[in-house]
Amino acid sequence: MGNWLMETFGLTVPVVGAPMATVSGGKLTAAISSAGGLGMLGAGSAVTADWIRTEGAVAAASGKPYGVGLMAWAVADHLDHLDAVLELKPALVSLSFGDYTPYVSRLQQAGIVVATQVGTVADARGAISAGVDVVVVRGSEAGGHGRNQVGTLPLLQAVLELTSSTAGGPAVPVLAGGGISGPRGLAAVLAAGAAGGWIGTAFLTAAEALTPRPARARLQAAAETDTVYGTVFDAASRAGWPDEFGGRALRNDFFDRWEGREQELKTDDAGHAEYVAATKAVDPSATSLYAGQGVGVLAGEPTAAQVVEHFATYRTYLRAAL
Template identity: 75%
Template sequence: MWLTEKFGLSVPVVGAPMANVSGGRLVAAISVAGGLGMLGAGSAVTADWIRTEGSIAAASGKPYGIGLMAWSVRERPEHLEAVLELKPALVSLSFGDYTPYVEPLQKAGIVVATQAGTVADAREAVDAGVDVIVARGAEAGGHGRNAVATLPLLQAILELTELPVLAGGGISGPRGVAAVLAAGAAGAWIGTAFLTCQEALTSEPVRRRVIAADETDTVYGTVFDAASRAGWPDEFGGRALRNAYFDTWQGREDELKTDDAGHTDYVEGTRAADPARASIYAGQGVGSLTGQPTAAEVLDGFATYRTYLQAALSDGAK
């Protein structure tokens, strides 16, 4: 399998890069446990933050990755410079025009991935010369498209290209990993399952809200981006837990972009980690989270995917 062979993994799982969740400690824990951890470098962090957290991730001696947003790198080129200094094994660049950054990263010996939410996205990725495509379905938490579910998207992209394809969105346990591997994916791209890990940056109030959520509690939209004014293109909304703030402003996103009181309320809610006002990005697999495991425990669970693959291959034969 491409993913495990390329990076020397024992479990074909990439810990998706999540801003404010996957810092160096979680990244290292995922990589040490046999997956590939990825640092979530949000637009608001400094280049020094990337260097510091990347060094923590690298200290494990295991391969790791870093996720960047193309629209943010355009405004903060120092983010890319910090990544090139660190030389992680994998860099994911998505959401915006990432084409200028593919060659410099590859020349540094870094594997380049991008997240695709449609077949058209995947065609652009092939043309841009990336090394691996992430088929990111609408079920996934965080930012991306809400256009196509994971399974139809994965199948279509696999038909399109010979490049390795990872599947992301709604993969909450070993059954999901087995399903996408059986379909032909090179591995699973998983974020939500790591949200409440002990090594994650997730605050305690957010952890409690995530654990209490079920699979119907997520919503998709641009409310939180309008509130944050971080610079996210409207083309890419985000899937997060529904809360009072979202319900108040849904359908009024353009108004919110210039409403200072609404912006302040969101910022204060984020600082206070108030689940009623802050954005808590999570995918539809959130209902499977019931506690605060270590990353190693999560990876151990995913590693049992072989049981389900073998059962499917046996076709019930004894």
């Protein structure tokens, strides 16, 4: 049972490991790819081009295709990140959250498949106009950064209608992300017409993830109702995230104290210092632990291969649905 995603990258399971900054290093990326999915390196704005090269080499050592995720707003100030990726020539590059259009053709000319994450139908139209190779529907249930306007299922249906060959334009493959916490969710989006799942939260506590020990414990204890969406943590970090892209993370005391006061927090040095200190100490009460609404299923520290193997049982549910 193959499809565009599996055939293009030689996968045995239609799963892409979402590129999560501070979580998806080379080891996790390689482990997902080795298990039959497509691992992706999460290159956040704070990393260096040398970090991308080093971790990319670790990912490539598996001998399997892998990808790299870049944030378009950060690339504008870190063109060396793009240069490093072009040197690595991964199979897939995700460019999202900002103006990615200047970089699409350059990556494609290097033989790299280009994806972008979309949170609305308007985003999807822009992606098609920009000529990306694959559209990633990111619903509001998803962890990490993106939009909060539309849930995964309604957005997926609308984007699939837009990208189908019957819409009058070229057919564009679509991946789905947000709330896909296991094989039942993967079967659901495949049955709808997606080519695969864009999976992040399920890998947060994988043995190969960069997730620190205190964060793992908090994530494993979280329920599906424990996440919150907003820009509090971005205001505190001063990393440069555009306000239009908030993030879904675990709710904590710091978020509750500053929610609704984000503009004030941007210039509050004490609040910034508290957040930085908590991040260094991995204090779950004040730092950001990005996770989606599927976080409630996390248990233990499985290997990435075990997570992929679990998703591989989607066929049972897909047959039942069809």
